[in-house]
Amino acid sequence: xxxxxxxxxxxxxxxxxxxxxxxxxxxxxxxxxxxxxxxxxxxxxxxxxxxxxxxxxxxxxxxxxxxxxxxxxxxxxxxxxxxxxxxxxxxxxxxxxxxxxxxxxxxxxxxxxxxxxxxxxxxxxxxxxxxxxxxxxxxxxxxxxxxxxxxxxxxxxxxxxxxxxxxxxxxxxxxxxxxxxxxxxxxxxxxxxxxxxxxxxxxxxxxxxxxxxxxxxxxxxxxxxxxxxxxxxxxxxxxxxxxxxxxxxxxxxxxxxxxxxxxxxxxxxxxxxxxxxxxxxxxxxxxxxxxxxxxxxxxxxxxxxxxxxxxxxxxxxxxxxxxxxxxxxxxxxxxxxxxxxxxxxxxxxxxxxxxxxxxxxxxxxxxxxxxxxxxxxxxxxxxxxxxxxxxxxxxxxxxxxxxxxxxxxxxxxxxxxxxxxxxxxxxxxxxxxxxxxxxxxxxxx
Amino acid sequence: xxxxxxxxxxxxxxxxxxxxxxxxxxxxxxxxxxxxxxxxxxxxxxxxxxxxxxxxxxxxxxxxxxxxxxxxxxxxxxxxxxxxxxxxxxxxxxxxxxxxxxxxxxxxxxxxxxxxxxxxxxxxxxxxxxxxxxxxxxxxxxxxxxxxxxxxxxxxxxxxxxxxxxxxxxxxxxxxxxxxxxxxxxxxxxxxxxxxxxxxxxxxxxxxxxxxxxxxxxxxxxxxxxxxxxxxxxxxxxxxxxxxxxxxxxxxxxxxxxxxxxxxxxxxxxxxxxxxxxxxxxxxxxxxxxxxxxxxxxxxxxxxxxxxxxxxxxxxxxxxxxxxxxxxxxxxxxxxxxxxxxxxxxxxxxxxxxxxxxxxxxxxxxxxxxxxxxxxxxxxxxxxxxxxxxxxxxxxxxxxxxxxxxxxxxxxxxxxxxxxxxxxxxxxxxxxxxxxxxxxxxxxxxxxxxxxxxxxxxxxxxxxxxxxxxxxxxxxxxxxxxxxxxxxxxxxxxxxxxxx
Numbered sequence: 001x002x003x004x005x006x007x008x009x010x011x012x013x014x015x016x017x018x019x020x021x022x023x024x025x026x027x028x029x030x031x032x033x034x035x036x037x038x039x040x041x042x043x044x045x046x047x048x049x050x051x052x053x054x055x056x057x058x059x060x061x062x063x064x065x066x067x068x069x070x071x072x073x074x075x076x077x078x079x080x081x082x083x084x085x086x087x088x089x090x091x092x093x094x095x096x097x098x099x100x101x102x103x104x105x106x107x108x109x110x111x112x113x114x115x116x117x118x119x120x121x122x123x124x125x126x127x128x129x130x131x132x133x134x135x136x137x138x139x140x141x142x143x144x145x146x147x148x149x150x151x152x153x154x155x156x157x158x159x160x161x162x163x164x165x166x167x168x169x170x171x172x173x174x175x176x177x178x179x180x181x182x183x184x185x186x187x188x189x190x191x192x193x194x195x196x197x198x199x200x201x202x203x204x205x206x207x208x209x210x211x212x213x214x215x216x217x218x219x220x221x222x223x224x225x226x227x228x229x230x231x232x233x234x235x236x237x238x239x240x241x242x243x244x245x246x247x248x249x250x251x252x253x254x255x256x257x258x259x260x261x262x263x264x265x266x267x268x269x270x271x272x273x274x275x276x277x278x279x280x281x282x283x284x285x286x287x288x289x290x291x292x293x294x295x296x297x298x299x300x301x302x303x304x305x306x307x308x309x310x311x312x313x314x315x316x317x318x319x320x321x322x323x324x325x326x327x328x329x330x331x332x333x334x335x336x337x338x339x340x341x342x343x344x345x346x347x348x349x350x351x352x353x354x355x356x357x358x359x360x361x362x363x364x365x366x367x368x369x370x371x372x373x374x375x376x377x378x379x380x381x382x383x384x385x386x387x388x389x390x391x392x393x394x395x396x397x398x399x400x401x402x403x404x405x406x407x408x409x410x411x412x413x414x415x416x417x418x419x420x421x422x423x424x425x426x427x428x429x430x431x432x433x434x435x436x437x438x439x440x441x442x443x444x445x
Numbered sequence: 446x447x448x449x450x451x452x453x454x455x456x457x458x459x460x461x462x463x464x465x466x467x468x469x470x471x472x473x474x475x476x477x478x479x480x481x482x483x484x485x486x487x488x489x490x491x492x493x494x495x496x497x498x499x500x501x502x503x504x505x506x507x508x509x510x511x512x513x514x515x516x517x518x519x520x521x522x523x524x525x526x527x528x529x530x531x532x533x534x535x536x537x538x539x540x541x542x543x544x545x546x547x548x549x550x551x552x553x554x555x556x557x558x559x560x561x562x563x564x565x566x567x568x569x570x571x572x573x574x575x576x577x578x579x580x581x582x583x584x585x586x587x588x589x590x591x592x593x594x595x596x597x598x599x600x601x602x603x604x605x606x607x608x609x610x611x612x613x614x615x616x617x618x619x620x621x622x623x624x625x626x627x628x629x630x631x632x633x634x635x636x637x638x639x640x641x642x643x644x645x646x647x648x649x650x651x652x653x654x655x656x657x658x659x660x661x662x663x664x665x666x667x668x669x670x671x672x673x674x675x676x677x678x679x680x681x682x683x684x685x686x687x688x689x690x691x692x693x694x695x696x697x698x699x700x701x702x703x704x705x706x707x708x709x710x711x712x713x714x715x716x717x718x719x720x721x722x723x724x725x726x727x728x729x730x731x732x733x734x735x736x737x738x739x740x741x742x743x744x745x746x747x748x749x750x751x752x753x754x755x756x757x758x759x760x761x762x763x764x765x766x767x768x769x770x771x772x773x774x775x776x777x778x779x780x781x782x783x784x785x786x787x788x789x790x791x792x793x794x795x796x797x798x799x800x801x802x803x804x805x806x807x808x809x810x811x812x813x814x815x816x817x818x819x820x821x822x823x824x825x826x827x828x829x830x831x832x833x834x835x836x837x838x839x840x841x842x843x844x845x846x847x848x849x850x851x852x853x854x855x856x857x858x859x860x861x862x863x864x865x866x867x868x869x870x871x872x873x874x875x876x877x878x879x880x881x882x883x884x885x886x887x888x889x890x891x892x893x894x895x896x897x898x899x900x901x902x903x904x905x906x907x908x909x910x911x912x913x914x915x916x917x918x919x920x921x922x923x924x925x926x927x928x929x930x931x932x933x934x935x936x937x938x939x940x941x942x943x944x945x
Contacts, residue, residue: 001790001794001797003529003530003532003790003876003877004797004798004801004876004877005877005878005879005880006801006804006805006876006879006880010879010880011804013880014804014805014807014808014880015804017808017811017812018804018807018808018811019811020824023800023803023804025824026803026804026807026824027671027702027803027824028824029670029671029673029823029824029826030671030673030702030703031673031675031676033676033707034675034676034703034704034707034708035702035703036701036702036703037575037701037703037704037707039572039573039701039704039792040568040572040792041569041572041573041787041791041792041795042788042791042792043791043792043793044788044789044790044791044792044793044794045788045789045791047534047789050534050538050785050788050789051534051537051538053788054538054541054785055541055543057558057561057562058541058542058543058544058558059543059558060557060558060561061543061544061547061555061556061557061558061559062547062551062555062556063542063543063546063547064546064547064548064551065542065546067555069548069551071548071550071551073550074772074773075548075549075550075773077546077548079468081465081466081499083465083499083502083503086503087502087503087506087507087510090506090507090510091515091517091518092510092511092513092515092517092518093510093513093515093726093727094515094517094531094536094724094726094727095515095516095517095531095724095725096513096514096515096516096725096726096727097521097523097526097528097725097727097728097856098725098727098728098729099727099728101514101847101848101851101856101857102913102916103848103851103908103911103912103913103914103915103916104513104514104519104851104856104857104911105512105513105514105727106452106509106512106513106911106912106913107509107510107511107512107513108513108727108728110452110454110509110512111506111509111727112727113454113927113928114454114455114456114929116927116928117454117456117928117929117930118494120927120928120929120930121492121493121494121929121930122492124490126928126930127927127928128927128928130728131729133584133585133588133730133771134584134771134772135772136771136772137584137588137770137771137772144628162772164769164772164773165772167768167769168768168769168770168771168772170768171595171746171767171768171769171770174767174768175594175595175598175599175629175630175767176628176629176630177630218482218486220485220486222485244488245488245492246479246487246488247486247487247488248485248486248487248488248489249488249490252488252489252490261772268545268546269545269546269547269548269549270539270544270545270547270777270778271544271547271548271549271556271559271773271774271777272549272772272773272774272775272777273584273730273771273772273773273774273775273776273777273778273779274584274729274730274776274777274778274779275772286925286927292728293925293927294927295921295922295925295926295927296921296926296927296931296932297916297917297918297920297921297926298916298917298920299913299914299915299916299917300906300914300915300917301914303452303912303913304452304913305452305913305916305917306916307916307918307921309918309921309922309925309927310922310925311922312922314620315587315620315621315623315624316620316621316862317620318620318624319620319623319624319627319633320623320624320626320627320633321627322620322624322627324624324628325587325590325591325621325624325625325627325628326585326587326588327585327586327587327620327621328585328586328587328716328718328725328728328729328730328731329585329728329729329730330584330726330729330730331726331727331728331729331730332724332726332727332728332729332730333726333729333730335726335727339502339506341494342455342465342494342495342497342502342505342506343465343466343499343502344465344466344494345463345464345465345466345494345495345496345497346491346492346493346494346495346496347464347496348464348465348466348468349492349494350492351468352468354472354477354478354479355468355469355472357478357479358472358473358474358477358478359473360478361474361478361481362473362474365474380481380482380483380486397552406548406551406552406555409550428468428469432471432473435473
């Protein structure tokens with residue numbers, strides 16, 4: 001076996017040293033009825049065969065590279081600098097374990113510390129953890145944190161928050177004594193202020209908003225911080241991380257916790273994962289933050305050193321009293337995001353945010369000119385917006401199939417009242433002719 | 446070995462005006478979109494990111510990477526973590542454009558290849574574990590445990606047994622077990638192990654009652670010992686109407702050798718980043734699929750993958766499902782790697798994984814017990830635990846021995862775990878290591894054992910050859926500095942003569 005150095009000679013020698021006759025003697029603790037079950041697994045393949053099998057299976061997938069794709073909805077096709085992938089591909093990062101031995105892990109630890117530092121800058125909050133599974137699960141953890149922190153049992157969530165995120169929140173909360181209430185959005189896709197105010201009460205632990213929300217609209221969150229804090233509740237905000245280079249940050253809106261999907265920061269689509277849940281909070285919540293935190297300290301000789309810190313929150317120390325059960329997170333994805341953000345730098349991040357807006361606004365203007373299609377031209381958006389179509393989305397999708405265009409996401413499955421509406425995303429990856437040809441193709445639908 | 450000593454942050458290397466990427470200069474809109482939205486929506490504070498060029502950034506990170514121990518550079522005998530070799534063909538496959546650039550919300554007909562992998566991987570995992578249905582959604586082991594406990598809850602609720610609020614775990618269990626159960630409000634009770642490090646069936650019997658929801662077990666347990674009474678244990682737990690949860694962290698011992706499904710477990714989670722060779726990435730991403738027996742499959746998270754008329758479909762119609770546990774479908778990239786691993790090894794290769802892992806562990810145990818006593822000296826499975834009790838007299842702890850090993854170019858074993866063993870050194874060599882590497886490890890520990898007697902200070906102060914030595918963890922927790930902004934704030938306060 002080419003991954004296992006043991007030879008037959010080694011095996012015999014080792015058995016002799018152990019003092020047993022055969023390997024079977026080492027299994028004496030396993031009841032015989034359980035040993036050597038029948039298992040159906042195909043025969044081993046050589047690497048040549050594996051490569052050809054995987055290519056063959058791969059060809060059964062279309063990609064956003066062989067199609068012109070305008071699909072977003074929580075996962076976005078963004079530019080990834082070649083250097084970011086190369087850096088993350090360093091096998092010393094790739095094949096290392098969680099940095100529990102700081103002396104043997106200064107590379108991972110410093111990179112995660114830099115990731116935390118970048119996320120603090122980006123979100124405008126005080127502290128970022130070392131990562132969570134994805135945007136949805138970090139939102140659920142934030143909600144659990146809020147319930148424990150405020151000792152209250154109700155979470156309000158805008159219906160304009162990503163449907164998967166709300167669905168996961170529901171899954172997590174159904175298994176706990178806490179409950180979730182939703183408040184709706186108006187015709188322009190902005191959350192319903194009156195409904196929110198009506199539901200906010202002394203039982204509310206936190207309210208969750210997303211901006212840009214699932215419909216692509218930037219939410220006006222002015223005054224929310226005051227409403228929530230005067231009711232004794234926390235303010236949780238989810239945002240597209242790249243948008244924060246140009247748009248108001250969770251910190252500036254007065255949020256207590258920022259959570260969201262870090263995939264746009266250099267991580268490929270990979271059919272939904274692995275992604276990166278980011279989680280940042282105010283200093284007041286520092287000892288309740290779930291997951292790993294890297295801190296800067298000094299070593300025995302007074303040198304700068306990094307280590308995991310505030311571990312008294314974590315499961316391997318606190319067991320059933322831990323702040324969360326999370327152990328393995330998405331460290332390598334955080335490292336990719338760190339390399340990405342460092343490469344983009346101060347100017348690059350802001351430009352990338354601006355280019356996203358430029359492409360989206362241009363496309364929206366183009367679509368607004370098409371007979372039968374309509375958009376809300378005044379809605380503030382980042383890189384995604386709703387198109388109202390003259391016919392069902394499935395017909396649009398089918399009509400554009402021969403031209404290898406993925407027009408976006410039909411909204412009816414998520415919001416049954418939104419008949420014939422679909423969501424279109426345009427990122428910095430699109431050229432002017434991409435956008436023009438999409439608009440022209442839509443015209444002919 | 447020349448390890449870089451330099452430890453400046455990217456923020457501290459920043460030079461105003463430098464940049465690491467070039468983006469398109471052209472804008473398509475006549476009026477800048479930022480001018481079309483009210484100021485209310487705009488960021489006010491400047492983004493204080495580092496400004497560096499690509500070569501500077503690459504050198505920065507490559508030098509950081511050189512400060513790490515990793516499987517590709519070092520032996521990593523970290524107990525319960527299965528630090529095995531991560532085959533490069535797995536990486537090749539996952540990074541193919543036809544997998545890496547597929548959007549999760551593409552039409553089903555355009556993602557048939559990925560769905561085929563999900564479908565086939567599920568079948569493989571079912572056969573390997575002896576279960577009836579798997580969800581591939583959970584993102585890591587602990588996430589799988591949480592999902593599993595949600596299934597326990599849903600199952601009891603459906604049977605009108607909602608009063609079952611107690612979860613039993615052995616005192617040798619992983620910390621995530623009690624933490625996952627507690628997250629759902631379960632009352633966690635620890636079972637004391639017997640003198641041979643296993644579940645004490647009598648103690649179990651005493652605590653089993655009508656309020657017990659579940660027993661969570663790792664088998665082989667964290668001492669590397671197979672629970673000999675497993676059939677008796679699962680029988681008694683089932684007789685009381687409770688369920689059995691299998692923590693798959695240690696499945697590397699059992700491929701083709703025994704199956705949790707046959708032992709009587711109702712729910713199983715696997716760590717693909719352990720047994721199935723997907724890389725650890727310095728702490729993730731992992732993948733923690735959860736398998737169940739038939740009676741629990743109606744509760745599995747949606748969507749599941751089905752094959753209908755030669756087409757693969759994502760199905761979301763389970764009425765009793767606990768719901769979705771991860772956005773989209775799970776850590777697809779990890780699932781592809783695990784699939785490639787299973788296809789490469791086949792059944793014979795997988796069997797050999799466990800056989801060689803067990804053989805390596807027993808060989809090491811036999812060789813090492815001259816220097817440190819074994820916690821329970823019986824044939825072990827893929828790992829074992831040494832007890833450095835004697836060293837304690839010289840004021841040397843298991844952690845010190847681990848740190849001294851770093852000087853020999855060997856990663857520390859898991860130390861001070863499981864909690865049931867005093868001064869535990871938990872060692873898992875995996876099947877990836879050669880006899881020569883194991884012998885080198887034995888020599889290193891033999892020398893350290895001698896040092897403990899002759900030069901204990903050297904062990905107490907280790908490591909001596911790495912970029913840092915003994916970071917002050919107490920200081921780090923007392924005065925947390927968690928970002929560059931904290932550093933800047935600290936400096937300002939210092940300059941003003943105010944101590945934070």
